[in-house]
Amino acid sequence: MDNFLRSLYQERASQPSTLGIIFIEKKDHHFYLTDTFDCILLIITSETHMEFFSKHYVYDNEKIALYIFPHHRLEKWLLTGTNPQIVGWLYEGKIIFDRNDYISQLIQNLKDFPFHERKIRIGLEFAKLIKRYNEGKMLYEEGEFLDAHSQIIKSLHYLGRLALIEKGYHPEIIVWNQVKRIDPDVYKIYEELINSEEPLNKRLELLFLAIEFFIHSRTEIGVSHILEVLNEQKYWTIQQICEHPEIELYGTNIFTLVEYLIEKGYICVTLEESKGKGIFHRYYKKVTDLN
Template sequence: MKHIKEHFIQTHQSQPELLGLIAIENSFAYSPLTEGLDLLLLAIVEQPAVQSIEHVRIEGKHVLIRSVSVGQLEQWMASGENKSIIQWIVRGEILLERDSRISDIRERIIQFPDVMREQKRFVEFSGFLRSYLQAKHDYEGRNILDAYSNILTALHHWAHIVLIEEGQHPELTVWRQMRRVHPGVYKLYEELTVSPETLEQRVQLVMLACEFTVINKMKDCCSLLFNIMMSREEPWSISELQEHERIKALHVDLSLLLQRLVKRSLIREVAVMAASGDTEALELRYMTLAV
């Protein structure tokens, strides 16, 4: 593998747009971390290449070369869209680097600053809320298997929130982490998946626990949104919030979050005259109670 890495160092070091090259080796018969190939090369560039992904074979080894811009990398880290990106950067071997950009990104991930935690917690809570409410809807409709599937997803998001609050990045093997970090949530996972009770009883038990968590964690997990809304006195439209620089790259269900925050009396809904001048359909805007 050493010769293969040296080959790609030679072929990439002359590329002026390249900021860094990271190598992740596959130590298993199949590893989702390297997407099933023997070696993954992450080429980080200022601007994305025309072809962002490539499979090649060299010396009998299958190699995946993935090119990604710094902007896309930052978006992945904030949104959690790419579950492997944190492991790629932290565990990967830096083969090439210019101006310490990659080392700086790695150090920031390891430090896990409050700004990054706040974003990731917000994203995970959005997923948690959506999955929990869908499970509740399925349960009330007597679609127990669907309710089970969605409440299990909600439990995964809950586990991620707990890990983020502990200053840890959720790994691909999240339940092994949870067994060490938070035995209580891990116990709920066991109750849902291996308890001798009926499936309906298991789903109902975890749904009750999730309902309690929604109530207790909503304010803290939505601190990113509160801080944005408190940055001015005027109420915000949903489009303004959606396009805010700290939210627009995140995959969150903002409409659902706003409505639940209103129902919990954590923010206020204000009806104003729409820009179109339509006096029948008033535009809804949102503001914090502190304003």
């Protein structure tokens, strides 16, 4: 097996564009890291023309996956949390090749979790939490209890991830095991949802109250990133907000978050008359005095 793996990565290791190579082997207690494969070989490159390349092999009855992707994609995954599996790959994988300590520094940065990166991640998870909570509440009010339940499960997931990030941890695939150890209060409401024998509508009522409390208690830290960005200029159009390099990471969740900020008095709306009669443009401004 070693010789076969070496044949897969040796040529790549000699290329100047290759920044690092990591080997992840299936383990009983971390089986989720390799999906259905016996091992995964990651090759990180500085090439910008390729987003993601994969190949699957079988050798000696073992399934092997080869993944090649550029460093900017890896770094975006880590910043946005859109691929929690990558955290496990970096922590549990064996470094085979590391140009200029690129991977070692990446892992150290993961462990340090710098304050600004953490603030962005908190903002992203908070925006997702608000969106799912609002959707769940609207579905509940329409009597669509099963769909409301589905949205509340998702909002709890984002609440769990948010709790971990606040305390300096990167959420991994097995989130609730992490949350149980790190934030028992958040874990408790998840446990109540799973184990409760109350009728679904009653269970949802209690969950909305609990989640609303957690949202309220985390609003200041949850919106600190976007408010920091809005400090950069006095007035914003929604397009300008969306195009900001850091805010574009929020995706469509930014629209729900902006409305939440208006509702809570963090930003105000200024209307400017357009060319069309009775039609006004909306401009957004951070409220400097919240007292």
